[in-house]
Amino acid sequence: MLDFFFKPKTVAVIGASREPGKVGHDVLRNLLDFNFPGHIFPINPKADEILGLKAYPSILEVPEDVDLVVIAVRAPFVPEVIDQCGQKGVKAAVVLTSGFKETGLEGAKLEKKLVETARSHGIRIIGPNCLGILDTYSRLNATFAGLKPIKGEIGFFSQSGALCLAVLEWSKAEKIGLSRFVSLGNKCDVNEIECLRMLAEDPHTKVIMGYIEGITDGRAFTEVACEVAREKPVIIFKSGTTAAGARAASSHTGSLAGSEQAFEASVKRSGLIRAKTLREFFNLALYFAFMPPLAGPYLGIVTNSGGPGIVAADACENSALELPSLSSETVEKLRKVLPPYASFYNPVDITGDADAARYEKTLEVLIEDQRLNGLLVILSRTATVNPDEVAEILTKDKAQKPIVACFLGEESVKKARKKLLKGKVPHYEYPEEAVKVLEKAWLYEWWRKKPPAKVKKLKVNFKQVAETLQIVRSEGRSHLLDHEVKQILEAYGFVFPKSLVARTTDEAILAAKVIGYPVVLKVLSPQIQHKSDVGGVKVNIRDEEELIKAFEEIIINVRKRLPGISVLGVIVQEMAPKGKEVIVGFIRDPQFGPLVMFGLGGIYVEVLKDVTFRLAPLAKEEALEMIREIKAYPVLKGIRGEPEVDMDSLARAIVSMGQLAADFPELSEGEVNPLIVGPKGQKTIAVDARLSLGGEK
Numbered sequence: 191m192l193d194f195f196f197k198p199k200t201v202a203v204i205g206a207s208r209e210p211g212k213v214g215h216d217v218l219r220n221l222l223d224f225n226f227p228g229h230i231f232p233i234n235p236k237a238d239e240i241l242g243l244k245a246y247p248s249i250l251e252v253p254e255d256v257d258l259v260v261i262a263v264r265a266p267f268v269p270e271v272i273d274q275c276g277q278k279g280v281k282a283a284v285v286l287t288s289g290f291k292e293t294g295l296e297g298a299k300l301e302k303k304l305v306e307t308a309r310s311h312g313i314r315i316i317g318p319n320c321l322g323i324l325d326t327y328s329r330l331n332a333t334f335a336g337l338k339p340i341k342g343e344i345g346f347f348s349q350s351g352a353l354c355l356a357v358l359e360w361s362k363a364e365k366i367g368l369s370r371f372v373s374l375g376n377k378c379d380v381n382e383i384e385c386l387r388m389l390a391e392d393p394h395t396k397v398i399m400g401y402i403e404g405i406t407d408g409r410a411f412t413e414v415a416c417e418v419a420r421e422k423p424v425i426i427f428k429s430g431t432t433a434a435g436a437r438a439a440s441s442h443t444g445s446l447a448g449s450e451q452a453f454e455a456s457v458k459r460s461g462l463i464r465a466k467t468l469r470e471f472f473n474l475a476l477y478f479a480f481m482p483p484l485a486g487p488y489l490g491i492v493t494n495s496g497g498p499g500i501v502a503a504d505a506c507e508n509s510a511l512e513l514p515s516l517s518s519e520t521v522e523k524l525r526k527v528l529p530p531y532a533s534f535y536n537p538v539d540i541t542g543d544a545d546a547a548r549y550e551k552t553l554e555v556l557i558e559d560q561r562l563n564g565l566l567v568i569l570s571r572t573a574t575v576n577p578d579e580v581a582e583i584l585t586k587d588k589a590q591k592p593i594v595a596c597f598l599g600e601e602s603v604k605k606a607r608k609k610l611l612k613g614k615v616p617h618y619e620y621p622e623e624a625v626k627v628l629e630k631a632w633l634y635e636w637w638r639k640k641p642p643a644k645v646k647k648l649k650v651n652f653k654q655v656a657e658t659l660q661i662v663r664s665e666g667r668s669h670l671l672d673h674e675v676k677q678i679l680e681a682y683g684f685v686f687p688k689s690l691v692a693r694t695t696d697e698a699i700l701a702a703k704v705i706g707y708p709v710v711l712k713v714l715s716p717q718i719q720h721k722s723d724v725g726g727v728k729v730n731i732r733d734e735e736e737l738i739k740a741f742e743e744i745i746i747n748v749r750k751r752l753p754g755i756s757v758l759g760v761i762v763q764e765m766a767p768k769g770k771e772v773i774v775g776f777i778r779d780p781q782f783g784p785l786v787m788f789g790l791g792g793i794y795v796e797v798l799k800d801v802t803f804r805l806a807p808l809a810k811e812e813a814l815e816m817i818r819e820i821k822a823y824p825v826l827k828g829i830r831g832e833p834e835v836d837m838d839s840l841a842r843a844i845v846s847m848g849q850l851a852a853d854f855p856e857l858s859e860g861e862v863n864p865l866i867v868g869p870k871g872q873k874t875i876a877v878d879a880r881l882s883l884g885g886e887k
Contacts, residue, residue: 196325198257203261206232214262216334219785224331265289276311285317320375342367345389369394390418408782419461452779476788480614486563486633491537495570499537502621509629527551546579564592565830577606584615651681687764701762769868775861776851784851791864806848813844833869858884
């Protein structure tokens with residue numbers, strides 16, 4: 191896929207310039223300097239020759255077929271140039287020119303014209319407003335960057351030209367080569383999804399790096415990323431995920447969801463390795479470019495200084511990694527090579543008077559310990575240790591076990607760091623950075639090895655939901671009434687307390703007698719989403735006197751806070767059994783579709799924000815992962831003698847909510863809050879719920 195961009199036999203630079211510093215000149219210079227093996231045709235109506243190559247006034251006058259064009263003319267002329275390329279039979283164009291949709295409405299119109307013209311001729315476009323493309327194996331450097339790329343195994347795509355330049359700088363500084371490189375720019379045609387597929391199929395690409403700002407089709411991106419990540423590590427850095435990008439919503443779920451939550455849910459499903467900072471972006475690439483997979487979470491640490499070792503141990507404690515005890519056999523071997531005042535446990539402190547030989551003997555022992563999946567070697571510069579000698583030891587081919595280094599210091603370890611990188615040993619400035627990289631390496635390998643989760647459809651009453659929604663739509667409403675919400679959720683397996691609607695205190699008294707005390711009273715109004723916020727809920731009502739008082743207080747509270755609102759009455763509801771309060775909801779993201787939320791429930795959910803998200807529909811395994819992810823998970827597991835909640839019932843509720851969201855795109859958002867979940871044998875009860883229309887019809 192897209193090979194016609196990266197393996198052309200002929201390239202034309204339209205807008206080639208005789209003047210150094212101009213984009214059209216620099217692209218031509220890069221093609222020549224990188225020894226492109228095919229024919230290069232400069233296109234410039236005012237020049238006969240540029241950089242020793244015969245120039246042509248138009249692409250139409252080039253005497254050969256042209257596989258790839260690189261366009262560097264002013265924006266208003268680009269559609270016309272693309273039309274000429276179509277007449278010539280060109281199928282691939284890289285448009286470097288800026289001045290399109292990134293500049294505003296007029297630029298967007300021009301870009302639309304560009305796309306329409308290209309599609310009429312079957313031309314694929316990378317750009318516009320981009321830095322260009324390169325392939326180090328086909329000797330194609332069709333960029334205007336000022337750096338010569340190094341051949342390697344990292345494929346990179348980016349929506350930012352500045353990030354492209356940063357990656358080229360990093361590649362040169364760390365002597366880490368690239369395979370293919372794509373600056374997507376405005377991605378009017380070729381996008382991040384196609385880049386993922388293309389780099390997955392490229393035999394020279396071992397690791398994929400990508401910088402993205404926005405995703406056009408989140409569902410397709412997730413699906414493709416999931417396929418690619420099972421074959422190659424994909425490291426992604428995404429910007430534009432703050433709350434500023436989130437849309438307003440009336441439910442708790444909506445207020446907590448945003449572009450960040452949607453993208454993170456995509457990452458969890460697809461196995462992408464996400465970098466949260468640019469520094470981590472490069473740190474991760476360094477590891478995956480050099481090291482074999484980290485087969486397990488068990489890390490061994492070697493240090494010549496106690497402090498940094500403790501820092502690394504603390505970082506492990508707060509990660510998915512573990513510091514296992516060393517085997518008795520390993521400890522005995524260490525006692526033979528280390529002084530008696532050393533620490534023979536994990537971390538292994540070989541003390542401040544250690545030299546390179548002590549490092550080497552210690553590593554020889556630890557590499558043989560089958561309990562350890564990887565090693566972190568920390569060095570603090572002392573009078574007795576030569577960092578260069580230790581670096582030399584680490585670069586020896588000792589085992590297929592990942593080893594990363596952290597040499598603390600600046601000038602004193604600068605030469606050693608270069609030696610480590612040359613020997614393909616990742617080096618990190620601080621212990622915490624090394625641990626974070628190793629953690630993500632392990633989590634990626636864990637995800638890659640586990641069987642893909644399969645979504646299994648639950649048996650539900652689809653017809654009942656469709657009929658209820660048809661009634662709501664026919665009445666022109668977006669918010670569903672309580673009894674409609676109940677009908678829909680019951681059709682998907684949710685269980686509600688017994689409830690009756692009462693318009694007067696007499697009806698409320700009769701309803702309470704039928705249901706049985708204690709009861710709960712809730713205001714019934716199509717215009718009220720959060721009943722507690724307006725004093726519309728009274729709980730644990732135990733007799734008739736309390737009921738009358740509570741009924742009157744609810745009506746007074748609502749009339750006072752929301753004068754003129756329509757109140758249809760009060761719901762008299764059975765008191766739910768004791769249990770843990772959680773929330774299960776969904777919201778519809780513009781790019782990624784329905785997102786399911788799970789977390790600690792009740793009225794404080796927006797304050798505590800102990801929630802997690804997944805894409806819907808989802809498998810039971812994903813629902814169980816969601817349960818384990820929240821901070822309150824130990825509470826659900828049972829503390830101080832309390833029983834564990836019914837995890838299967840809870841997981842089913844999460845899966846059901848996801849299936850409802852996927853089955854009915856016209857539902858924009860919804861939630862059950864609180865959902866009362868108790869131990870096995872006790873029914874999981876939906877105490878309060880809401881649903882809203884407004885999604886796709």
